[in-house]
Amino acid sequence: MATIGDVARVAGVSRSTASYALSGKRAISEDVRTRVMDAVRSLGYTPNAGARALATSQTMVIGLLAQFLEDEFAPAMLQYILGVSNTARELGYDILLVTEDDGTRALRRITDSRMVDGVVLLNVAEHDERLPLLRAARQPGALVGLPEDCSGVDVFDLDFEEAGRAMVDHLYKLGHRELVLVSQPDHVVERGGAYVWRLQNAAHEQARQRGVTLHSVFGASHQPEVGRDLHAVLDAHPGATGLLVNNEAAAAALPSVLHERGLTAPGDLSVLGRYSDEFARTFSLPFSSIESAPDRLGRMAVRQLVRRIEGEVGPGEPHVVRFVSPELVDRGSTGAPPRRTGG
C-alpha cells in the first residue's frame, strides 16, 4: 500500500511538501502540486485513517449507540439509524454502530479509546446510565430523547406534550367525549421512557380541560400479546369512540384486531397514532398519526454534533434542547363519533 512517503518520492519532494500539497494548508507551487497529484493517482494513494487519526486527533467517525432491548419495537428504530447515518455521511463522517446491550461499557470503550469524534445516543431514558459517562468524555454528545438532566449534551426530541394535547384536541373537535390512550409497555416506561409520561400527562390535562373522559392503558410491545391487550381495552371501554395509540407495536397490530371485531375506522372508531409516515407505509397502516419524524431528529442531532466537533460551537457555549413540533398526517381514520345506538 502506498504511503505519503511513496508519493513524495515519486513526485521528487519531501513528505511534508506532499502533505501540504494535498491538504492545501500552505502555499505550494503549481508545478509541485501537479506532480504530487500525479503521483497520488499513479500510486492509488489513500491516506491511512489510523495514522491520520493519531496525528490530528480526529477520526471522522461518529459513534451511534442504539439499544435493541427485548421489549423495544425494532423497526421504528431503523429510521433513526438511517437518519443519523445518512446525515453523517453528507458531512464527511462515518458511523460506528454499537448495538451492545451494555451501553455504558460500549460508550466507555469507544470514547476512551478515541475511536470516535462524537456520539449520538438513541433511546435516551429519563435517568440514562450512559449520560454521566458521556458528560465525562472528551467527545461531545447529542441525544435523541429527553432525559431529566440535559446538562452537557445537546438534546433533540419530539414535543410529546404538544403531541398529547394535539391528539386529544383533534378528536375533541370532531365531537368525541370518551377516548382511550394506548401507551408503551410497562417495561419501557419503567426503564425511563419519559416521553410516554410526557404525552400521557399532557393528554390527561388537556382532556380534563375539555371535559373529555380519557382512559390510559398500556400495551405489550410484542405479538401476540399486544393484540390481546387491544381486545381487552376495547372490551373494557365500550363507550369510547376514539383510540389514541402511542405504541408502534399496538398500531401495527390494530388492523387485524379491528378486523376480528368487525370494526372500521373511522366509521365505528376513530383512530389516531403516533409514528412516522415511513412506518405507516411499511406497515400499511391506514390510521392518521402524529408524525414522529425520526429522520429529522436524527439529522438535527448529527448536524449539531458535527458543529461541536468542528468547533463551530465552542464547548463553553450553552447546550441546546430542541423540540420538534408534532404534525398530524391525515389518513382519514378520524371522524365524527358514531351515533349512539340504543342507550
Added chain:
Amino acid sequence: MATIGDVARVAGVSRSTASYALSGKRAISEDVRTRVMDAVRSLGYTPNAGARALATSQTMVIGLLAQFLEDEFAPAMLQYILGVSNTARELGYDILLVTEDDGTRALRRITDSRMVDGVVLLNVAEHDERLPLLRAARQPGALVGLPEDCSGVDVFDLDFEEAGRAMVDHLYKLGHRELVLVSQPDHVVERGGAYVWRLQNAAHEQARQRGVTLHSVFGASHQPEVGRDLHAVLDAHPGATGLLVNNEAAAAALPSVLHERGLTAPGDLSVLGRYSDEFARTFSLPFSSIESAPDRLGRMAVRQLVRRIEGEVGPGEPHVVRFVSPELVDRGSTGAPPRRTGG
C-alpha cells in the same frame, strides 16, 4: 488523556515494558506487572485505537455495507444488521455501518484508508459492482447473498432453490394443484436479486414434476401498490388455492387484503411465506413461512470473516459458499384446499 508513556512513568518502567506487561507477549516479573496494572487503574488508561491500528495494522473494526434502496423493504434488513453487529462484538470487533447509496465508493473509502479489517456485504446482487473492488482489497470479505462469481470471498445465503421446492411440495402434499407465487418487485430482480429467480425457477421445476399449475407474479415493494397487486393477482387466478409469498412487503400487506376480500387462511386460501420468525412476530403475520434466518446468516458471515482476519484461515485456502437449509415454521395458514363449490 493518559498514554502508555504516563503509565510507564508512574510504574517506574520503560514504555516497552509497560506494553509487554499489558499484552503479555513477553515474560514480565510479577512485581513489575502489578505496578503497571496499578498505574493503569489509577490513571484510567485506555489504549488509543488509532495509534494501535497504526502500529499493528489491525483496527478491530468490521465494515458493514447495507444498501437501503428505494424499492427495498427496510425492516427485513435490520435483522441482518443486528446479527452481524452482535456477533462482531462477541468476537471483539466493532461495526462501521455504511448505508451510502454509492456502495462502490464507500467500499473503496473504508478499505483503502484501512478503517476496517474486513467487510460484510449485505444485499449482494448477481453481478454486484462492489465485488471486483472487494476482491482487489487487502481485507477479506464475506457476503450475505449469492453472486454469480463467488471467487475471492466467502458466501452465505439461504438455499433458495430448496426453499422453492419445499414451498411447492408442502402445498402439493396438502392437495393443492394450482398455486400463485408472488415474487419481489421488478426493480429488485433487475438489479440482480438472483435469489428471486433461484426460488422461482426451482419452484416451477418442482411444480412441473408434480403436475401442479404455478403462476408467477411480481409484487411492488411499497404500500399501497403491493396491496393493489395482490388484489389483482387474486382476481386473475380465481382457481388458485395456495399463495406462495417470496416478498416481505406483500406478506405484510396480505392480512388486510384477505380481510378486504373476506377470505381466511387456510379456510379459503393456503398461504406460505418466506421471511423470518422475527419478522412474522413484528408484523403479526399469521402465515406459515420458510424461515429466512437473517440472524444466522449474519452470524455465519462474521464468524468466517473473523477467521480470515485472524489468519486461522489462510488467504490461500479455498473460499466457502454455504447455504442454509430452509425450515418451515408452521403457523397454521396452510391446509387442504377448499372443496370446489359449483363447477
Added chain:
DNA sequence: TCCTCTGTGCGAACCGGTTCGAAAGTAGCA
C-alpha cells in the same frame, strides 16, 4: 574463576500521517 544460559528490562526504530521552524532562493527596493 570463567563461561554460558536464562530471566528481565531498556532503548530505539517503526507504523504513516501532520505541522512547526527554518533554510534556500528569488524579487523588490533603496
Added chain:
DNA sequence: TGCTACTTTCGAACCGGTTCGCACAGAGGA
C-alpha cells in the same frame, strides 16, 4: 551592492502505540 521581504521547500519532531535486538544481572556448571 546590500538589505529586506516573500515564496517555496525541507528537516525534524510529534501523535501513541508495538516490537526487535541487546544489555545486564544472577544462577548454574565445568
